[in-house]
Amino acid sequence: xxxxxxxxxxxxxxxxxDKHVTALSGIGEVLGKKLEExxxxxxxxxxxxxxxxxxxxxxxxxxxxxxxxxSKQASSCYTCLKEWCDSFL
Amino acid sequence: xxxxxxxxxQELASLLDQYEIKHGPVVGTTRKLYEKKVLEAMSKxxxxxxxxxxxxxxxxxxxxxxxxxxSYPAQYTTPSHYEVFSDxxxxxxxxxxxxxxxxDTNTPSLSGSPWKxxxxxxxxxxxxxxxxxxxxxxDTNTPSLSGSPWKxxxxxxxxxxxxxxxxxxxxxxDTKTPSLPGSSWKxxxxxxxxxxxxxxxxxxxxxxDTNTPSLSGSPWKxxxxxxSANxxxxxxxxxxxxxNTKTSSLSRSPRxxxxxxxxxxxxxxxxxxxxxxxxxxxxxLKPSTASASRAVPASSAQEKAxxxxxxIPVWFQFLIFLIFALFLYYVFTSMETPPKNPFERKS
Numbered sequence: 001x002x003x004x005x006x007x008x009x010x011x012x013x014x015x016x017x018d019k020h021v022t023a024l025s026g027i028g029e030v031l032g033k034k035l036e037e038x039x040x041x042x043x044x045x046x047x048x049x050x051x052x053x054x055x056x057x058x059x060x061x062x063x064x065x066x067x068x069x070x071s072k073q074a075s076s077c078y079t080c081l082k083e084w085c086d087s088f089l
Numbered sequence: 090x091x092x093x094x095x096x097x098x099q100e101l102a103s104l105l106d107q108y109e110i111k112h113g114p115v116v117g118t119t120r121k122l123y124e125k126k127v128l129e130a131m132s133k134x135x136x137x138x139x140x141x142x143x144x145x146x147x148x149x150x151x152x153x154x155x156x157x158x159x160s161y162p163a164q165y166t167t168p169s170h171y172e173v174f175s176d177x178x179x180x181x182x183x184x185x186x187x188x189x190x191x192x193d194t195n196t197p198s199l200s201g202s203p204w205k206x207x208x209x210x211x212x213x214x215x216x217x218x219x220x221x222x223x224x225x226x227x228d229t230n231t232p233s234l235s236g237s238p239w240k241x242x243x244x245x246x247x248x249x250x251x252x253x254x255x256x257x258x259x260x261x262x263d264t265k266t267p268s269l270p271g272s273s274w275k276x277x278x279x280x281x282x283x284x285x286x287x288x289x290x291x292x293x294x295x296x297x298d299t300n301t302p303s304l305s306g307s308p309w310k311x312x313x314x315x316x317s318a319n320x321x322x323x324x325x326x327x328x329x330x331x332x333n334t335k336t337s338s339l340s341r342s343p344r345x346x347x348x349x350x351x352x353x354x355x356x357x358x359x360x361x362x363x364x365x366x367x368x369x370x371x372x373x374l375k376p377s378t379a380s381a382s383r384a385v386p387a388s389s390a391q392e393k394a395x396x397x398x399x400x401i402p403v404w405f406q407f408l409i410f411l412i413f414a415l416f417l418y419y420v421f422t423s424m425e426t427p428p429k430n431p432f433e434r435k436s
Contacts, residue, residue: 052114058111
């Protein structure tokens with residue numbers, strides 16, 4: 001019983017490579033733009049931040065603070081990155 | 090409050106450790122987040138410093154765990170966890186056994202001594218023997234109390250009671266009524282003319298209280314109750330029943346009996362708490378048998394309840410059931426033959 005979105009499944013299925021930050025689950029156009037302004041233009045940069053925060057749920061808070069994401073979006077992004085790390089890191 | 094903005098990364102990291110906040114390296118992008126966290130922790134601390142935690146409740150000891158009784162080696166020392174309660178009775182709350190029994194009587198004389206003996210008011214001597222978990226109390230008019238050998242419950246008056254640790258039997262005889270000679274295995278004698286049995290496996294202890302508020306609690310895991318309450322609590326089933334009878338009643342039902350607080354306060358276990366209190370004059374056997382019958386299904390139901398765990402998801406079980414039902418339907422329909430005229434001649 002999967003409650004993940006297609007975007008999530010797509011992202012987690014393969015190494016992220018050079019994907020844009022909007023490829024992350026939960027990050028749409030608006031949030032993607034805001035993250036770009038902060039310097040997080042690629043998914044791997046956000047991954048870097050995720051890892052610096054020790055893959056903790058602090059990441060959710062950080063994401064909310066940085067780009068104004070709501071809880072659902074931030075959690076979705078967190079889960080997406082976490083699963084990616086479980087598979088590829 | 091120190092100026093978090095001016096602190097170096099290391100200082101901020103040490104602050105985070107101080108507040109036991111799990112954190113990663115404090116770098117440019119994470120700094121703001123960690124500063125926020127430290128601020129939150131500081132304000133929380135201030136709030137907590139003003140509010141004190143409420144003191145624990147000391148009066149009652151509630152039966153909360155499934156496993157309540159643990160056998161103890163015999164010791165002849167002063168009981169630990171002896172608490173004096175407000176109403177003058179001294180109660181024994183043993184955390185491991187989770188037994189606290191109190192009886193409040195007129196004379197607050199308390200003779201308690203053997204290890205894990207609950208002292209109760211009046212002239213009752215009650216014991217809670219850890220291995221046998223027997224606590225028997227008899228309250229009689231004369232506040233004579235013979236408290237004695239280890240594992241022997243001393244009872245007031247002319248009751249002779251003993252709890253045999255192996256057999257968990259305590260017999261009490263009361264002079265007032267020519268009551269029971271206790272001898273059956275695991276039979277606890279109780280005050281007055283009550284014939285009570287406690288079966289350790291079944292964990293039943295029943296007590297009937299008659300006119301005289303004598304309380305003979307004894308069966309294993311029986312806690313005393315004040316007055317003439319007949320209470321039992323089955324720790325597994327968490328059934329506690331109290332009946333007040335005027336005549337000696339004989340109740341044999343396999344239930345664990347737990348002690349409760351003073352006279353009619355019962356503390357019941359968490360699960361299926363069953364309380365049957367009757368303050369009228371029911372016939373001796375009726376309440377006990379009624380409660381017994383009620384207790385048995387309750388106990389069986391309750392015993393099943395904690396054990397029931399969903400290892401297989403429920404939806405899967407339903408699915409399997411449906412498949413099986415369909416299979417059976419198919420089989421039976423295929424076995425059906427079209428109705429034939431039974432009178433046809435076979436050629």
